[in-house]
Amino acid sequence: xxxxxxxxxxxxxxxxxxxxxxxxxxxxxxxxxxxxxxxxxxxxxxxxxxxxxxxxxxxxxxxx
Amino acid sequence: xxxxxxxxxxxxxxxxxxxxxxxxxxxxxxxxxxxxxxxxxxxxxxxxxxxxxxxxxxxxxxxxxxxxxxxxxxxxxxxxxxxxxxxxxxxxxxxxxxxxxxxxxxxxxxxxxxxxxxxxxxxxxxxxxxxxxxxxxxxxxxxxxxxxxxxxxxxxxxxxxxxxxxxxxxxxxxxxxxxxxxxxxxxxxxxxxxxxxxxxxxxxxxxxxxxxxxxxxxxxxxxxxxxxxxxxxxxxxxxxxxxxxxxxxxxxxxxxxxxxxxxxxxxxxxxxxxxxxxxxxxxxxxxxxxxxxxxxxxxxxxxxxxxxxxxxxxxxxxxxxxxxxxxxxxxxxxxxxxxxxxxxxxxxxxxxxxxxxxxxxxxxxxxxxxxxxxxxxxxxxxxxxxxxxxxxxxxxxxxxxxxxxxxxxxxxxxxxxxxxxxxxxxxxxxxxxxxxxxxxxxxxxxxxxxxxxxxxxxxxxxxxxxxxxxxxxxxxxxxxxxxxxxxxx
Numbered sequence: 001x002x003x004x005x006x007x008x009x010x011x012x013x014x015x016x017x018x019x020x021x022x023x024x025x026x027x028x029x030x031x032x033x034x035x036x037x038x039x040x041x042x043x044x045x046x047x048x049x050x051x052x053x054x055x056x057x058x059x060x061x062x063x064x
Numbered sequence: 065x066x067x068x069x070x071x072x073x074x075x076x077x078x079x080x081x082x083x084x085x086x087x088x089x090x091x092x093x094x095x096x097x098x099x100x101x102x103x104x105x106x107x108x109x110x111x112x113x114x115x116x117x118x119x120x121x122x123x124x125x126x127x128x129x130x131x132x133x134x135x136x137x138x139x140x141x142x143x144x145x146x147x148x149x150x151x152x153x154x155x156x157x158x159x160x161x162x163x164x165x166x167x168x169x170x171x172x173x174x175x176x177x178x179x180x181x182x183x184x185x186x187x188x189x190x191x192x193x194x195x196x197x198x199x200x201x202x203x204x205x206x207x208x209x210x211x212x213x214x215x216x217x218x219x220x221x222x223x224x225x226x227x228x229x230x231x232x233x234x235x236x237x238x239x240x241x242x243x244x245x246x247x248x249x250x251x252x253x254x255x256x257x258x259x260x261x262x263x264x265x266x267x268x269x270x271x272x273x274x275x276x277x278x279x280x281x282x283x284x285x286x287x288x289x290x291x292x293x294x295x296x297x298x299x300x301x302x303x304x305x306x307x308x309x310x311x312x313x314x315x316x317x318x319x320x321x322x323x324x325x326x327x328x329x330x331x332x333x334x335x336x337x338x339x340x341x342x343x344x345x346x347x348x349x350x351x352x353x354x355x356x357x358x359x360x361x362x363x364x365x366x367x368x369x370x371x372x373x374x375x376x377x378x379x380x381x382x383x384x385x386x387x388x389x390x391x392x393x394x395x396x397x398x399x400x401x402x403x404x405x406x407x408x409x410x411x412x413x414x415x416x417x418x419x420x421x422x423x424x425x426x427x428x429x430x431x432x433x434x435x436x437x438x439x440x441x442x443x444x445x446x447x448x449x450x451x452x453x454x455x456x457x458x459x460x461x462x463x464x465x466x467x468x469x470x471x472x473x474x475x476x477x478x479x480x481x482x483x484x485x486x487x488x489x490x491x492x493x494x495x496x497x498x499x500x501x502x503x504x505x506x507x508x509x510x511x512x513x514x515x516x517x518x519x520x521x522x523x524x525x526x527x528x529x530x531x532x533x534x535x536x537x538x539x540x541x542x543x544x545x546x547x548x549x550x551x552x553x
């Protein structure tokens with residue numbers, strides 16, 4: 001499951017870029033390709049947050 | 065002395081003070097010096113890794129690419145994000161192994177994992193060849209930032225000497241503790257400066273982001289997206305993937321991970337880092353803002369100065385000084401990591417291998433005395449290297465990326481790669497990289513019959529493919545021999 005999640009940003013690049021390589025429509029004031037990039041930078045953090053929270057390894061304290 | 069130069073000088077002195085003070089209360093053996101005694105918490109590990117995001121290359125190069133190349137610049141944001149996703153699994157594994165075996169350098173890792181000091185020597189030599197141009201590029205960046213931001217009141221050469229003396233002093237004295245403390249100031253300053261510039265410049269000159277991008281799109285149609293050939297989508301994807309793999313294979317980034325107190329730190333950083341990287345977007349914004357405003361237009365290598373040139377036109381002297389100081393720190397922090405990693409590798413993985421009788425104190429002292437030596441070598445190439453240095457840096461990137469297979473496969477339960485396989489694969493990869501760089505080949509010139517999509521691929525792909533083929537071929541061969549020996553026995 002976590003590897004499926006982690007692969008999403010890679011797919012957004014490898015497949016997504018073929019569709020996202022365009023200037024228009026501009027979204028949030030940015031060219032579409034830039035918006036797509038920013039969107040996936042943010043979603044990478046979201047994906048990693050979910051993985052972090054569900055990973056039992058992080059439930060223990062800092063002492064290791 | 066004008067106020068800009070004064071501000072830069074004050075920041076330099078404060079970082080020198082912080083860097084030296086960082087030593088307080090530490091017994092400086094090699095483990096303290098090179099890995100901070102593996103005691104750093106989330107913030108320091110975070111800032112040391114962030115040193116990789118904001119080097120002078122991103123500060124000047126990021127805005128310069130936005131100014132000169134447009135859409136392709138976005139690859140910088142992608143490779144970082146993907147590398148951080150990988151880091152969630154990669155860095156804890158590296159850290160655990162390093163702690164268990166008390167490793168101090170990346171070469172230690174190879175020597176131990178593959179039980180081969182010879183592999184450690186090979187990796188050290190390649191690592192040093194790759195790191196010197198990286199260091200030189202930081203110094204050249206430092207020179208142009210300080211000289212432009214001080215309105216030419218100090219020459220680039222003098223600025224480089226002063227910067228190098230400062231970084232050499234605190235690196236020799238405090239090691240990675242000095243790097244960590246100066247990076248606190250660096251990230252705070254860079255964050256504030258970059259976000260301000262990235263918002264102020266577009267709003268001031270165009271009225272807003274949307275207006276700026278519309279104006280650019282009108283003046284240069286297609287500039288904001290990727291072109292059909294050359295830096296096309298195929299170039300983009302292959303470059304992002306290769307660069308993401310090479311992100312942690314740099315000896316200094318690899319060894320920076322040894323400083324952490326626990327492995328949870330890396331997983332936490334993997335969450336925050338992609339978002340933190342967005343600050344680079346503001347660097348790009350500043351570069352885009354320069355496109356229609358800087359007249360006459362900058363060309364060639366001068367495009368790297370887009371951000372500084374526009375800043376000089378837009379702000380009072382003292383604030384240009386603050387921007388210059390931010391740029392200066394962008395050179396010092398990675399510079400000190402590079403100096404330290406190179407010195408540790410030369411001492412521990414070359415000197416100690418050829419003089420096995422050397423004790424720990426001697427190895428530690430040699431490492432520290434090597435810092436000024438490496439600095440002088442970097443200075444030599446800075447002043448005598450010419451333009452080839454950028455080509456060498458690109459070669460350096462491709463070179464360290466060749467370490468990736470041998471690192472990753474070594475974490476599998478049964479490492480499919482043998483000692484000889486790792487050695488041969490890396491050598492094969494490096495030979496391709498060197499040949500391609502020195503003869504200036506691209507996939508298009510090597511394989512002219514291929515379709516455009518293949519021609520646009522990053523040349524590093526060829527080296528990586530050949531590396532993998534040789535690695536597995538040699539591994540299969542050497543493994544079979546080992547097994548047959550076992551069976552015969």
